[in-house]
Amino acid sequence: MASNEEILAGLAEIVNEETGLAPEAVELDKSFTEDLDIDSISMMTIVVNAEEKFGVRIPDEEVKNLKTVSDAVSFIAGAQA
Amino acid sequence: MSRKVVITGLGATTPIGGDVPTLWKNALKGVSGARTLEDEWVSTYELPVTFAARCSQPASEKLSRVEMKRMDPSTQFGVVAAREAWADAGIEEMDKDRLGVAFATGIGGVWTLLDAWDTLKERGPRRVLPMTVPMLMPNGVAAAVSLDLGARAGAHTPVSACASGTEALHLGLDLIRSGKADVVVCGGAEAAIHPMPIAAFASMQALSRRNDDPEHASRPYDVNRDGFVMGEGAGALVIEAEEHALARGARIYGELAGTSVTADAYHITAPDPEGLGATRALKAAMFDGRIQAEDVVHVNAHATSTPVGDKPEYTALRAALGAHVDNVAVSATKSQMGHLLGASGAVEAVLTTLAVFDRKAPVTINLENQDPEIPLDVVTTARDLPAGDIVALSNSFGFGGHNAVIAVRSY
Structure with missing residues (x-):
C-alpha cells in the first residue's frame, strides 16, 4: 500500500518518462490536459503504466474522470484499499 | 516553361556517417559500414545472415528521450536527416502553407509493429501502447517531419520499395512545378534491421551470405557478388523554386533538372x-x-x-x-x-x-x-x-x- 505522497511521486515519474515534464511540475491541483498539456494518447500510456506500478485497474470509462493529478491519486489510493 | 527547382539543403544519417559532412568525406575515401550483428536475436533465430550496416551514429544522440519513445526508429532517422537538411538550407522565414513534405519509406514502422505484436502475445492488449498506430504507419515519418517543421502544404509518403526515396524527389519536383508548394523537404527513411525482415530477404535469396567478411560483402559489379547488405538510415533534401531561393540569396547546390x-x-x-x-x-x-x-x-x-x-x-x-x-x-x-x-x-x-x-x-x-x-x-x-x-x-x-x-x- 502506497501513501498518497508515494502515489504522487510515482505518478510524477511516469509523467516525466512519457512527456519529459519535470517531476516537480506534477502537482496535485494540476489538470492533466490544461496545465500539463497531456494529450489523450499520452494519458492512456500514463494510465497503463500507473496500473502496473500500483497494481490497480483503472477502467477506460474512469479515465475521463481523472481530470487533475489529485483525481488520479485519489482513484489509485481508493483502488488499492 | 515550368518553374526551375533547385537543391538548397542536404541532410543524412547513414552507416558511413551520421551527418552530411562525415558521409561525404567517407564516400570519397571508400569505407564499409557493414559489421557483424552483436544482437542476441541473431543466434536465437539462427539467422542465415549475421551482419548488416547499422547507422554509424544512434538517433538517440540527436533526439530527446521523449522524441525517441514516440517515434519508430525509421521516423527517428528521418527527423534527424530532415532537421539537418532544413538547417543547412537556412530558410529563416517563409509562409509554411507553401512548405511541403515528400518523405518516403519502403517498409515503415516495422519495429513498432512487431514489438506491439510481441507485447500483445506476451502481456495482453492492455499493454499495447496507444502510440502504436501513429508509430507504425508508413506516413509516420512524413507526418513527423511536417509537424517538426510546421510544413502545411501537404505531407506525402510515396511507397515503392527500394525506389521510394527517389520517387519522393519526383513527387517533390512536381509539387513545386505545379505551384502547390514553393519549398519541399524530400527524403526517405528506413530502419528494418530486425530479425523478421532479415529472415524474409534472406529467404528470397536477396542478401549476401558472406557472414565471415561483412565489410567485403557488398560488391556491386564484382563477379563474386552474392546479394545485397541490409542498411538503415535516412537522407533528406530541401528543394526550392528557383525564384524563392534567389530571393533569399540561398546557396544552391544544383538544379533538380x-x-x-x-x-x-x-x-x-x-x-x-x-x-x-x-x-x-x-x-x-x-x-x-x-x-x-x-x-x-x-x-x-x-x-x-x-x-x-x-x-x-x-x-x-x-x-x-x-x-x-x-x-x-x-x-x-x-x-x-x-x-x-x-x-x-x-x-x-x-x-x-x-x-x-x-x-x-x-x-x-x-x-x-x-x-x-x-x-x-x-x-x-x-x-x-x-x-x-x-x-x-x-x-x-x-x-x-x-523504376x-x-x-x-x-x-
Missing part, C-alpha cells in the same frame, strides 16, 4: 532482364530535364550487388546514353553503406547532388574482378568531374517493378 517514374509490368520482384522499364525511366528523366546524353558525366547507380540486378541496369544505361555511357563515371555507393531500401534513393540523391556541386564522384569499394558483362567505367578511387555544365543521374529500382530516376544539373 528532371525526374521520372516508370513501371516494368514484368515480374513482382525480378528486374526485366532487358532493362526496358529502367531505360524508359532514364530517357524520361532526361527528356524532363532537357538533357542530352553527352551532358551526363556521372551516374550514381542503383547497383545493389545482387547477381541478377546489376546487369539490367547496365543494359538500360547503354540503351539510354548510347556509346556515351563509356565516358560516364559510375559510382555504386551501396558498396560502402549497404542497401538502405526506401532511404537509399534519398541518400544517393544527397551524394549525387554533392558530386555535381563539388565535382567529385564517390567511390565504389570491393570491386576486385569486374563482371565482364558489365563494362562500365566504375569509380574505384575518388575522381574529379569535369568543369562546365554537367549532369549526374541517380537510379533506383524497387520490388514491384518500380525512378533523378537528374541533377550543375548550377
Whole structure:
C-alpha cells in the first residue's frame, strides 16, 4: 500500500518518462490536459503504466474522470484499499 | 516553361556517417559500414545472415528521450536527416502553407509493429501502447517531419520499395512545378534491421551470405557478388523554386533538372532482364530535364550487388546514353553503406547532388574482378568531374517493378 505522497511521486515519474515534464511540475491541483498539456494518447500510456506500478485497474470509462493529478491519486489510493 | 527547382539543403544519417559532412568525406575515401550483428536475436533465430550496416551514429544522440519513445526508429532517422537538411538550407522565414513534405519509406514502422505484436502475445492488449498506430504507419515519418517543421502544404509518403526515396524527389519536383508548394523537404527513411525482415530477404535469396567478411560483402559489379547488405538510415533534401531561393540569396547546390517514374509490368520482384522499364525511366528523366546524353558525366547507380540486378541496369544505361555511357563515371555507393531500401534513393540523391556541386564522384569499394558483362567505367578511387555544365543521374529500382530516376544539373 502506497501513501498518497508515494502515489504522487510515482505518478510524477511516469509523467516525466512519457512527456519529459519535470517531476516537480506534477502537482496535485494540476489538470492533466490544461496545465500539463497531456494529450489523450499520452494519458492512456500514463494510465497503463500507473496500473502496473500500483497494481490497480483503472477502467477506460474512469479515465475521463481523472481530470487533475489529485483525481488520479485519489482513484489509485481508493483502488488499492 | 515550368518553374526551375533547385537543391538548397542536404541532410543524412547513414552507416558511413551520421551527418552530411562525415558521409561525404567517407564516400570519397571508400569505407564499409557493414559489421557483424552483436544482437542476441541473431543466434536465437539462427539467422542465415549475421551482419548488416547499422547507422554509424544512434538517433538517440540527436533526439530527446521523449522524441525517441514516440517515434519508430525509421521516423527517428528521418527527423534527424530532415532537421539537418532544413538547417543547412537556412530558410529563416517563409509562409509554411507553401512548405511541403515528400518523405518516403519502403517498409515503415516495422519495429513498432512487431514489438506491439510481441507485447500483445506476451502481456495482453492492455499493454499495447496507444502510440502504436501513429508509430507504425508508413506516413509516420512524413507526418513527423511536417509537424517538426510546421510544413502545411501537404505531407506525402510515396511507397515503392527500394525506389521510394527517389520517387519522393519526383513527387517533390512536381509539387513545386505545379505551384502547390514553393519549398519541399524530400527524403526517405528506413530502419528494418530486425530479425523478421532479415529472415524474409534472406529467404528470397536477396542478401549476401558472406557472414565471415561483412565489410567485403557488398560488391556491386564484382563477379563474386552474392546479394545485397541490409542498411538503415535516412537522407533528406530541401528543394526550392528557383525564384524563392534567389530571393533569399540561398546557396544552391544544383538544379533538380528532371525526374521520372516508370513501371516494368514484368515480374513482382525480378528486374526485366532487358532493362526496358529502367531505360524508359532514364530517357524520361532526361527528356524532363532537357538533357542530352553527352551532358551526363556521372551516374550514381542503383547497383545493389545482387547477381541478377546489376546487369539490367547496365543494359538500360547503354540503351539510354548510347556509346556515351563509356565516358560516364559510375559510382555504386551501396558498396560502402549497404542497401538502405526506401532511404537509399534519398541518400544517393544527397551524394549525387554533392558530386555535381563539388565535382567529385564517390567511390565504389570491393570491386576486385569486374563482371565482364558489365563494362562500365566504375569509380574505384575518388575522381574529379569535369568543369562546365554537367549532369549526374541517380537510379533506383524497387520490388514491384518500380523504376525512378533523378537528374541533377550543375548550377
